[in-house]
Structure formats: structure tokens, C-alpha cells
Amino acid sequence: MIELRNLEKRYANPQTGQDFYAVRDLSLTFPDGQITALLGPSGCGKTTTLRMINRLIEPTGGQILIDGADVLAGRPEALRRRIGYVIQQIGLFPHLTVEQNVATVPDLLGQPKGKTRERVRELLGLVGLEPAQFAHKRPAELSGGQAQRVGVARALAADPPVLLMDEPFGALDPLARDHVQDAFLDIQRRLKKTIVMVTHDIDEALRMGDRVALLRGGELAQFGTPDDLVRRPASEFVRQFLGEDARLRQLAGLRVGDLARPGDAAGLPRVAADLNARSALSVMLREGAKAVAVVDSEGQMRGVVGWQALEQA
């Protein structure tokens, strides 16, 4: 569990000589095994908050506790070994192969080569990079999206209990982003890391975050589940930031296959299980149907999804 207590970062404004707060009186707890998205407009303090957790930025006040231990009391190097860090500009080593890049931290820690190799290959598979095809490539031979997947695999290879991610999928085009987000959520369901992820992308926060911390001007505007923010915005700012269509955006992050329940599918329009719930709603409206029948890729009926299921999703 990561706990921020009255955390602050002040900078001096060189023009006025006065201090201003990049982060102010921030208290919140990132639950174990969950993804918390740090969301908010540009300059609201997301990256500063994230980088204080692994002490790439030193706080000017407040406390950070990981499992009850004061992060600011120990050595930053020891801390960073326990905390993975993924950034948009991935920083892969250009002269190393994909496999060697992913193995960097396990090798540094002196873990047995054979075991590392096995794990690296498993991780590459998990992020959707076929090891036989990609293990021996160099970063220059990868697309931006492939390089980002390698970055994610590298962070996971170190097997840190805590992972900090700063716009990890930011450089991807929307289609590739969807794929990598899905792959990442699948991995997270298995690995259950404690993840703090910076994003300015509302859809990404609603889709990926078990919790969302929305910041404004360095302060916490609201902290809760995506549902809390969408259905129970704490202020006009939160409501406006998420937008009038927040609920639809939330539905866009859900797959009908996950919502399907047994029911009578006769006469209902059929949709694929990987269709998102927002598109399923469009199908219902277009066809004047109260529900859709969900069919998987083998043509098997998975169940039905109706208005009520969408309302409660």
C-alpha cells in the first residue's frame, strides 16, 4: 500500500520570487494490487506526484509511506529497485536486443540466466510480441507501439511489487493503444501489481483505473472508482472535466462479452463478444431492440445484454 500524507512540492517562481505549489496537501492511498490512474489537465501535478513516489523529485513537505515504511528515510537507489518505472519515451538501450533490454534488471540483480530467459520470453508473449520474431531485434527495428510493449515487459521483468507508469500508452495510435491496454489489463489480472499510472486521457483512466485520482492545480479534486467520478462527481469541475458524455465513455471501455447473462436471445440483434458496450447501445438504438445477443468468435451464444445490464454496468 502506498500512502501519501499531506504531500507537497513547492517551486520558486524565478520571475516573482514567490513559491508556487506544483502539488499541495495531497493525501491519498493507492490500494495494493490495483491500478490507480492519476488524471487531470496539463500542469495539474500528475507527473510531479508520480516522480515523488520513487524520489526522482524530492518533496518539499509531507510523507510517502510504502507498506508503512517512510520512503523519504531510506536510500533512493534501494527504493527504485522495488519500484518499476515506465515512461512514454521508453529509453530502451539501442545497442541491446529486445531480449537483452527486457532482461536488464534481472541480469543486474544476478538472477540465473536460464530462468530469466524463460521469463523474458513469457513476458514478450504476454505483451503480444512473439518471442521468435522479436527477441533478437534491436529497438531501431521496432515501431513505436512495439517499443512501448518492450518497455512494459522490461518493467514487469524486474517483478517489482509497485509499478509507476507515466503516459505508458501515450505514443500509440488509438487501435494499437486499445490492444496494448487490453494485453496489459490481462497481465495485471494475473500479476496484481500495485500500479500508479499518469494519464491525461479520460477514457484510459476510466478503462484502466480501479481507482481514479483527479487532480486540479496540484490538489485532489476527487478520488474514487471510475463509477464514483462518473455518477457522483464531487464538484462542478469534476463533472465538466469528465464531460457530458462521461457515462458513454465509460461504456466504451467495457466489452459486452463480460456483461452477457443467460437470457432469451430469440429475435435480438447479434453482436460479437468483443464489441464495446457503447457500440452495443448504438445497435440497440438503431434496431429498436431492448437487448442484444452476444456471440463469441466460434459462433457460440454467450448470452444477452439488455438496457438494464448497461445501466448497472
Ligand SMILES: Nc1ncnc2c1ncn2[C@@H]1O[C@H](COP(=O)(O)OP(=O)(O)OP(=O)(O)O)[C@@H](O)[C@H]1O
Ligand atoms: N522543475 C520545475 N521547476 C518549476 N516548475 C515546475 C518544475 N516541474 C514542474 N513544474 C510545474 O509544476 C506544475 C506541475 O507539473 P507536472 O509536470 O507535474 O504536471 P502534469 O500534470 O504532469 O502535466 P502534463 O500533463 O502537462 O505533463 C506545472 O505548473 C509545471 O510547470
